Amino acid sequence: MQTYSALGGGKLRRMRRMFAADGRAVFVAIDHAAYMGEGPPLGEPMSQIASGKPDAVLATWHLARAYADVFASAGLVLRVDGGSSELGDMPQSDVNDIMHLPEQALRIGADCLVVLAFPGAPDEDLSLKRLARLTSECEQLGLPVMAEMIPGGWGRAVPWTMQNVARAARIGAELGADIVKTVCPGPTEEFAEVIAACPVPVVALGGPKSESEDDVVALAKGVVAAGGAGVAFGRNVWGSPQPEKLVARLREAVHGS
Numbered sequence: 632m633q634t635y636s637a638l639g640g641g642k643l644r645r646m647r648r649m650f651a652a653d654g655r656a657v658f659v660a661i662d663h664a665a666y667m668g669e670g671p672p673l674g675e676p677m678s679q680i681a682s683g684k685p686d687a688v689l690a691t692w693h694l695a696r697a698y699a700d701v702f703a704s705a706g707l708v709l710r711v712d713g714g715s716s717e718l719g720d721m722p723q724s725d726v727n728d729i730m731h732l733p734e735q736a737l738r739i740g741a742d743c744l745v746v747l748a749f750p751g752a753p754d755e756d757l758s759l760k761r762l763a764r765l766t767s768e769c770e771q772l773g774l775p776v777m778a779e780m781i782p783g784g785w786g787r788a789v790p791w792t793m794q795n796v797a798r799a800a801r802i803g804a805e806l807g808a809d810i811v812k813t814v815c816p817g818p819t820e821e822f823a824e825v826i827a828a829c830p831v832p833v834v835a836l837g838g839p840k841s842e843s844e845d846d847v848v849a850l851a852k853g854v855v856a857a858g859g860a861g862v863a864f865g866r867n868v869w870g871s872p873q874p875e876k877l878v879a880r881l882r883e884a885v886h887g888s
């Protein structure tokens with residue numbers, strides 16, 4: 632199991648706001664509407680997600696503020712990259728600005744910031760340098776950074792093999808990320824290769840809505856069995872007719888209770 636004892640006090644406390652005593656977490660991603668499709672429905676569905684007791688939510692600036700009370704018991708990961716959307720010419724890899732500064736993020740209660748990075752993409756230097764700049768800045772504030780490491784970018788300029796995912800995860804950690812979020816591109820047993828390569832907690836992202844919630848839960852179980860620190864699932868959770876139940880099932884899969 633990963634421990635955070637080497638981190639400074641601020642980071643340690645914020646990591647504990649997201650990760651339970653077992654070192655694992657269920658993150659629910661609700662940031663999609665800023666860049667991808669309609670995103671999660673507002674209002675009551677947000678309360679339903681919260682009722683399932685996710686360890687943390689991964690949110691946009693708006694949702695972090697508007698649902699601060701609803702998600703008061705959950706950690707907050709704030710998406711700070713962006714600047715393009717599906718309505719425009721959404722890039723496959725090249726990198727937009729940091730939209731919200733770390734000090735501003737602290738003011739609205741963020742426990743962690745998240746940005747994408749695309750090692751292996753033709754313009755990899757842009758996202759890797761951005762990640763490194765952000766982690767150095769956040770170090771001064773005791774604010775953890777989650778790196779969403781996508782080998783080759785969404786256009787898959789390099790194939791999503793387990794080896795490439797492992798390399799991407801390690802690169803994220805080397806550039807200062809405290810948590811790596813990435814894809815599990817094959818059988819979950821093989822995800823152990825990614826965990827072995829990466830010295831910080833790794834959580835798996837979910838991807839498009841699955842036909843079967845049992846498959847979603849099985850993915851979470853498999854990731855944890857392979858040594859992963861949990862999951863960061865979005866569409867499958869807020870696209871569920873009963874998000875509260877699914878979050879509770881994911882908790883069971885990740886924490887065993």
Ligand SMILES: O=C[C@H](O)COP(=O)(O)O
Pocket residue numbers: 660661662663689836837838839863864865866867
């Ligand atoms: O932050 C956004 C997530 O990576 C998307 O989550 P999802 O792929 O499970 O919908």
